[in-house]
Amino acid sequence: MKKANRLLQETSPYLLQHAYNPVDWHPWGEEALTKARTENKPILVSIGYAACHWCHVMEHQSFEHESIAQVMNDNFVCIKVDREERPDVDQIYMDAIHAMGIQGGWPLNVFLNPEAKPFYGGTYFAPQQWVKILQNIAEAYRNHRDELDNSAEQFTEHLNLSELHKYGLQQSESDFNEADFQQLFNSLSARFDKVRGGMGQAPKFPMPVNYAFLLRYYHLTGEQTALDQVVLTLQEMAYGGIYDQAGGGFARYSVDADWLVPHFEKMLYDNGQLVSLYAEAFAVTQNPLFKEVVYETVAFAQRELMSAEGGFYSSLDADSEGEEGKFYVFKKEALQEILGSEEPLFSEYYNITEEGNWEHGVNILHRKTSDEAFARDHKLEVNELKRKVAAWKSKIMAVREKRVRPGLDDKILLSWNALMLKGLADAYKVFGEPDFLTLARQNAQFLLQHLRLDNALFHNYKNGRTTINGFLEDYALLIQALLALYQITFEENWLTEAKKLTDYTIRNFYDETEELFFFTDQTSEKLIARKKEIMDNVVPASNSVMATNLHFLSLFFDQEQYFQLSDAMLAKVKPLVVKEPSFLGNWASLYFLKIKPTAEIALVGSEAESIRQVLGRQFLPNAVLVGTTTDSNLPLLQDREPVNGQTTIFVCYNKACQLPVHTVAEAMEQINQIGN
Template sequence: MAKKKNSPNKLINESSPYLLQHAYNPVDWYPWGEEALQKAKMEDKPILVSIGYAACHWCHVMEHQSFEDEKIAEVMNKHFVCIKVDREERPDVDALHMDALQAMGLQGGWPLNVFLNSEAKPFYGGTYFTPEQWVNLLLNIAEAYSKNRPELNKSAEQFAQHLNLSELSRYGIRKSKTAVNEEEFEELYKNLARHFDKKHGGFGTAPKFPMPANLLFMLRYYHHTGQDAALKQLNLTLHEMAYGGIYDQIGGGFARYAVDQKWLVPHFEKMLYDNGQLISLYAEAYQLTKEPLYKAVVYETIAFTERELLSEEGGFYSSLDADSEGVEGKFYVFTRKELQDLIGAEEPILSKYYHVTTTGNFEHGQNILHRRISDEHFAKENELELEVLEEMVKTWKEKLLEVRSERIRPGLDDKILCSWNAIMLKGLADAYYTFGNKHFLHLAVRNADFILQHLKRGDRLYHNYKKGNTTIDGFLEDYALLIRALIRVYEITFEEKYLQEAKKLTAYTLANFFDEQEQLFFFTDRNAEKLVARKKELLDNVIPSSNSVMATNLYLLGLYFDDERYQQLSDTMLAQVKELVIKEPSHMGNWASLYYHKLQPTAEVAIVGHQAPEMRSELSSFYIPNMLLAGTENHSALPLLKDRSDIGGQTTVYVCYNKTCQLPVHTAAEALEQLQKGSGENPKFPSL
């Protein structure tokens, strides 16, 4: 029977906004957990697992069309135990069932709907269904489960066996030699270059995702080789994204992806993890190029996250919905008439600048504001002084942002996730590392302290936080991304507590996530809930894989703490997947950056003396991606700093490679000269 109207289901006590959206559906939803799984066994019913997330447009559509329909709910409740999952809260459950769907030869995506037998083993699934398709599927599955149970159970067993194959076996990867070399590195880049869109930037065709890990690798490839074609493609991509509709021209920040090849029409949801990574990317690109546009993107994107995603406690919320008032993008778009009324005499020049038309470039005569050329070119073409144009644009943005603030806002997913906050933390730290803006430092330190206070208990991390509560054990992505961020926070503060926290968390992952047999990390803690399979995450996607981040962490911490075991393990992890990194770098971008780090000795720069922070600031304004910084104003027991002191009362810099140090120096210019000679990289540093 359908539930009584307006009575809540079992989701009512959940913290996830996505689950709470479904709490008053007539479907008798359960959260993922023992209660629902046991109910399926007791009642001998198949399980429906429906997975989505709060900013997912088609998840909302299917809810409205099917899950809010009482007749459809009656069919679901009669024949199935129905479980709702927020993929962002339970990435382990999501990854398992996405793998199952792909093993069935079906296209993945969200909403993800998978049918399991009463033993929680998947046998069929799909993504979005129209109401008619959905009802037919439900009835067909129910009939098959009643009449052909042995065949379905046999399929479920076969899928379970597939899910328990190791990732190395599934991708057919053989362990390679540990050594890295220039020939492989060049082959790796050429294989990535096959996917370049040389007209609009980025990779492939529509839909277009930014893929920050791949772009960060391209920065490092250029720095190593000096090949202009790589820098040209990178700059094309960064400009096209920053000019396109995927970037919020008024309020800053990026949407998750563009539905077209030109970056014009975004899928309007804004995710914390995208924006954190893109802050890092544009900050690093600015170090290399000194392109003003990249600096503007960093500053505006941080302003967006602070204005719209920052909690009072110092944590960042997860995302903003694509929809407002049930319409995708409504919050962000304008008709030309609206702009004429708002801007007045300057509207024609604004419309030319942002390519606004009377007919619009989006639905219902609406316009997605976007650019095509730099301010310098636009000013010249329109016979304007650059400073005049820049002041006009600043005023337009302020006016339109104020108008937008009075509109009905997109839904906010106000859960706080450890891994995504760690990505944002690194973004803030990278922005401070590049620009030296003290506000960025304040935001970074506040966020780091928030994470360590609220998402860590003893040696363990938790994945989620809301209103003082943590309910889900940390996954490898939480540990890996936080360790990486804390290393960077140490580099911008020289406060050793952050580096020591990173080391402690690393020790925990080795004790509780590491697979000695394959020399890689599981995604889930050995103490966590046992699912049908225990997975490993190898492929870098829109977020770098937790194994590639851990391999990088071990490499860096091995240098900081002079730990040969960490170094060797990092080498072994890369060797395990190196064959795939070279062949398919578009899915292994963060692994490719680790390959780069191992190609040349990493510069270990120790700064000692009362001017250590200022010296760090001078050095970090230059693009030296294969460098780690350690510093102290007095003395430190860190291996890189131990027994080192300032000389003659002057702040002193020690530049070392492979445990061999050059003569100590007292200026950033001298240190840069040593770094340039010792790196073997092609590009020259500009003079101070």
């Protein structure tokens, strides 16, 4: 019988996967670090996550083998880290790997001295190579300790360089002009794949923040190429294998340039952001495909990722039964059995072939054309085709229900939940679907009840336990989601909570010397470096989200210092945003907000909610919306009453108000005159 190691006491599914390895794994913490110092041993930190394919491979090939584990245990204090639980630890040692000139990724394996300072590392290693590296490092540590320590000191100095210094960012003037904004778009558009959508070549990641920016750029300038690239990309993704054609929801990325072959893991953070993006794109285009994607993706998240308590789990693995994608793919003969006489039409619709469109003779369901075009080519009514497709999906899902499911990472992360919460709020705003609002309220209540203590947040939750203090991403993304939730409900408690969390964040994360926020709370564990997150990635940088929150909160609460701080933060990174917008897409959307004044739209009267519903269907990215049916102490609603007993709309900019009006059409005319 296998003997458990210390990881058996953890809640992270990734750590629990390694609980019966013969490696004497420790979780990250003072016990392991003290052991290294006491025994004067180097530390091996191995970082991954539950849905990571190559993490599983390295575990099976190396960490499950007694002989390899013996080498690790004899020579190192071995620490396993779930990067999703400890992004602060992952960020530091990933930066260290990059400083060593190594391409980063997961699994991430880094060797540290007993002071937790890194001197060597890499990603995946094959078993023989891994043993050789372990032996070489153990020998070097015994015989050349001074050299390794000197190297570790140099890497640690590099890690403590500020992000602003690293990118040569010294400018701090709040000069946001349309010429630089145009240059920003030109820099981004140079990377467009105008044939299959997305940016650059394979692999392709969704990167929702870039397309959210393009929608805003189009809204401000009317530049058709910006909108065309969004529509092309969102359509190609929705047609491709990266989208689960039967069950809804997106995989993490496509390994090819055509969005056909996904890396099959499904992450909550992608799907939350893509719900927001497709909802916004529908508001701009009215494309029915985008609505279908929103509804199916929300259904996927509710069905496969939502806990009974109202939180969303983190991810689904790429693998099942040891094979990547096995849960999702089909051979043609299996489809003939499932669909009978309908199979030929199904196979044309989803591009199924006898030899398979992927490896080992299997097929990934994907589309190449719209329902309208397919129906026309096959002499079908569109509604008849849609009925057939719905029936096909039901049959496919019924078969999948009998298959071995991919592994579920059932930890609940606050920041990722906040992205799905905002997705639900954005979807409700555009579509008015009551179920979306019910899910959003349920999720928000769960997060505030279980992952908050006073005004401080926790990052993780599982089995009733919260074990890790919140990071800046948790605060920033939850504040963002609460602002969205207020604007679809006019329930002021959400806005109040957002302000409390903002004030806590300023007190505990803000660095006045650089006018940016640290990633960790000043009360959190002290690591060898305290980082700031600037670059927008698959999840937007916590500083860019916080700067945007401050912009909007300054209007909700008439707090000029919030506005000035938002300006200062953007000014710090502005040269990089203009030059490299594909890595700072969310900052680019904040730049959009600074070009023209933000509209303050106040609804007062008994019909405030019904007017809000109509306004919500408009794409108004540069506006804040407040409302009440009675009275309110919010600055934007004070001294505002219905005019002539009718529900009244007040539109203001820069503390100057237009004449009060009573219809959405009149309000939109005022908004469009200012150029929102």
